Amino acid sequence: MDAANYLYLSALLFTIGAVGVVVRRNAIVVFMCIELMLNAANLAFVTFSRINGDLNGQVVAFFTMVVAACEVVVGLAIIVTIYRSRRSASVDDASLLKR
Amino acid sequence: MVDLAISVGTTQNPEAILFWVLAPLTVAAALGMLLVKKAVHSAILMASVMINLAIFYIAQDALFLGIVQIVVYTGAVMMLFLFILMLVGVDSSDSLTETITGLRPIAIVASVGFGGLLISLIGRATLGRSAVGLSEANMNGNVKGLASLLFSTYVWPFEVVSALLITAALGAMVLAHHQRIQTRPTQREMSTARFRGESLANAAGLPGPGVYARHNAVDVPALLPDGTPAANSINATLKARGDMLTSGSFELGKVDTSAEEEK
Numbered sequence: 001m002d003a004a005n006y007l008y009l010s011a012l013l014f015t016i017g018a019v020g021v022v023v024r025r026n027a028i029v030v031f032m033c034i035e036l037m038l039n040a041a042n043l044a045f046v047t048f049s050r051i052n053g054d055l056n057g058q059v060v061a062f063f064t065m066v067v068a069a070c071e072v073v074v075g076l077a078i079i080v081t082i083y084r085s086r087r088s089a090s091v092d093d094a095s096l097l098k099r
Numbered sequence: 100m101v102d103l104a105i106s107v108g109t110t111q112n113p114e115a116i117l118f119w120v121l122a123p124l125t126v127a128a129a130l131g132m133l134l135v136k137k138a139v140h141s142a143i144l145m146a147s148v149m150i151n152l153a154i155f156y157i158a159q160d161a162l163f164l165g166i167v168q169i170v171v172y173t174g175a176v177m178m179l180f181l182f183i184l185m186l187v188g189v190d191s192s193d194s195l196t197e198t199i200t201g202l203r204p205i206a207i208v209a210s211v212g213f214g215g216l217l218i219s220l221i222g223r224a225t226l227g228r229s230a231v232g233l234s235e236a237n238m239n240g241n242v243k244g245l246a247s248l249l250f251s252t253y254v255w256p257f258e259v260v261s262a263l264l265i266t267a268a269l270g271a272m273v274l275a276h277h278q279r280i281q282t283r284p285t286q287r288e289m290s291t292a293r294f295r296g297e298s299l300a301n302a303a304g305l306p307g308p309g310v311y312a313r314h315n316a317v318d319v320p321a322l323l324p325d326g327t328p329a330a331n332s333i334n335a336t337l338k339a340r341g342d343m344l345t346s347g348s349f350e351l352g353k354v355d356t357s358a359e360e361e362k
Contacts (some may be wrong), residue, residue: 015214053231070267
């Protein structure tokens, strides 16, 4: 099997995640779609690591995971804070600066 | 079209079967995550995508990353997501109506264009040489190889990332910290308010919920002697959530006694 198939899969997953970020309105689902995009990038890193016979790609994927974990922690804390003051987790409701 | 011409290792066919079984499942789960209405279902589908990706990592000789993927993502991150979902309210399902007119068609067209661009790019790219495979890099084991890279070449990024983790933990604590506007009333103050207040109606405590023979009655208000429901016999949280029943259907004479035994 061609290892490039993994790259196609990664591109597909990244695209699906990008659509989700734009289309969905629940902030938590938007966050999950961002996670999906990060994971797709990780899959590409791991595949390129295999193609090049070099572990550097896996180290970068490892760092991506750590950064994603940080992002989730802070992002979910922000969602909880917004929910506490506005009783809503919809990204469209938090448009106070616009008005 | 020039292929990458990658054929790595000797276990081609089992991996191909694995890929062609799991890859459609992964894409279907990712698409489902977009399309389902309830956020909890999205989270479950997301967890299945994560597990599939972990299997792909392991199939690609990235054993350590596969295990980390399961432990960190499906274990910690998805658990955090579910925790926040439960905290924010499971019932807060997303209404799928679009607020910005024309957003959805534009998003779909743009994503099809973007995805097509990416995929055609991958299809046309060429490495200029055949792929190597990780059997040499993983000679001393995947974990050892990663560790020797992580603690030599990447030791500075590693330290920076640890600082980032600590900062994120602190940030979450600061964000989640809730400062009370008023001081919490002491038991003495609450007792004084009860007896020195306007009326002595609640001096002996609030009435309990109604007890009915055929219903678990925490969500049904008790009836006062004159037959009207006592609104303060129900927990305010239940009332706010709308999980409250009226006592009307349990009044004597209105109960349908012909019903079968409930399971």
